Amino acid sequence: MIRDITLGQYYQTDSIVHRLDPRVKIAATLIFICSLFVVEQAAGYVVAVLFLAAAIKLSHVPFRFMIRGMRAILFLLLITFFFNLFLTPGEAAFQVWKLTVTKEGIALAVKMAVRLSLLIVGSSVMTLTTTPNNLTDGLEKMLRPLQKCKVPVHEVAMMMSIALRFIPILLEETDKIMKAQMARGASFDEGNLIQKAKSMVPLLVPLFISAFRRANDLAMAMEARCYRGGEGRTKMKPLQYKGRDYAAYLILAVYLALCIVAGRIVPWGSIL
C-alpha cells in the first residue's frame, strides 16, 4: 500500500560515487545543471550525456532507478515537446492537419526534451547516491559562510534533517492508521470528492496527534541531551575532503571546459 511510495529514494550500494563527499555531489549537480543551460550546440550535449553515463556507470545504481524519476515528469516533457514542435515560428518542414511543424520547432523541441531529461536523471544520480542526512550535512557546510549575514544555517539544516527523518516514520504510521480504520469498515477511495475529503478525517486526526506527540518527545529528548543550537557543536563524522574528492572537482572542471568548447564547435542545427 502506502509503503511502496519511495521518498528520498536513496539506493544503498557501495561505489565511488556513493563515497564522494556530499559537497562534491551537490556542486557537481549544480554545475551539470548550469552546463545544460549554457550549452547551445549539439556537441555539448554529447559531452553531457557521456559525462552522465560515466557517472551512472560508476554509481552502480541500476539504470531503471534513474528512469523512475522521469515517469513523474513524463507529462510535462510531452507538453513542452509538442508546444515547441508546433508553436515555433520559422521555415515549414511539414504539416499535420492544421498545424505546421517548422525546422526550428523540431530542433527546439528535441533540445528542450533532452535538456529536461538530462536534468532529471542528473539530479537523480545525486539523490540516489547520497543519504538525505549526508545531503543536509553537505548543504549546511556549504552554506556556512551565510552565517555571517545572520542566516540561521544550522537551524535550517537541523529542521531539514528532522523533517527528512520523520517522513518514513509518519508514512508507516499513516499505513497503520489506514489499516486500523479500514478494519472498522472505513474506505478511502470511494465516493465523490466531498466524501473522499470527509473520509480523510479518521486518518488525519490520529496522524496529527501522533506527529505532535512525536515532536514533543523529540524536543524533550534533545533537551535532555543539552541541545543548545549549533554553536560549539561538533560532528561525529565531520565532512572532510579526501583525494578522490579533489580528483572529482578536477574532473568537473575539465567537464565544464569541454562542455563550453564543444558547445561552440558544431552548431545544433547542422546534425539534423
Place this chain on the structure above:
Amino acid sequence: MALILDHVTYEYGNGTELTVRALNDVSLVIPDGQFIGLIGHTGSGKSTLVQHLNGLLTPTSGHIYYNGEDIHDRDFSKKKLRGRVGLVFQYPEHQLFETDVFTDVCFGPKNLGLDKKEVQLRAFQALKQVGLPDDCFYQPPFDLSGGQKRRAAIAGVLAMKPEVLVLDEPTAGLDPKGRDEILDLVSSLRDENGMTVILVSHSMDDVAEYVDRIVVMDRGGVCFDDTPKEVFSHKEELEGMGLSAPQVTDIMHALKKAGWSVDTTVTTLEETKREILKRLAR
C-alpha cells in the same frame, strides 16, 4: 467452517531486491468458537498473518476462505468481511479520532450502513460490554487512561458485532492490573457471545490461562499448533525461538529438577497451586 488459510505466502516489497518473505506457506483452520493464542517473537509474521484474516493484506500466493468463500473473489464484499472479522490493532491511538468516545464507537457500525438507531444501540451495548464507566462515554477519547483507551478501541470493533474477534497485542504497554483486566474482558466476551477469539501476543503468560489452542509462529511459518499443554512441553524449542514457556511451567521444571515428582505440564496458576499443594500434602 469459519476461517481457512490455504498455503498463504506473503512478501513485502514485491519485485525489488528488498523482498522480505513475511509469511511462508501458512495453512490454518480456525473453527467457530475457539479461543486461539497466536504467539511469536517480534518479526515472526504474526501481525502480518492477522491482517490477512480480514483482507487488509492480499496474499502473494494462496487463498483465504471465510465460510467457504474465497475472500479475494471479486464479488466478495471486503467491507462486510471486516464487519464479521473484527481486528483491533495494538495501539488505540491509531483508531480513536472523534470528539467523544461514543461517537467514535459509532464509526464502525455506521460504516456498515446500519440505520442511526441501530448504530447507537450497538455502540451503547459495546461500551457497556467492555466495562467503560458511563461518565467516560462523552469524554474526548484522548483524555482516557491507557487501559480505558484500549477498551474504547475494542468497543469500536465490537460494535460491528463480529463473529471473529482478532486482537493484536492488546496488552502491550499496560501495567499488570490493566493487562489482567483486558485479558479477563476478552475471555468474558468470548464466553458471553460465543465469538471466535484470536489473541496475538509474544507473552506465553498472557495466553496460557485463557486459550484452547496455541499457534506458535517463527520466521513466517507455523511451528506449533496444539493445546497449551502440548505446546509448552516443547520448552527448549520455544526458548530457541526467543519465546519462553509460562513462568509456572518454569517453576514446575525447576521443582522436578530439585527432586519433586510434580506434573510439569500444568499451564495455569490455579493448576500449579493445586499440584504443589497435592505434593505437600503427601
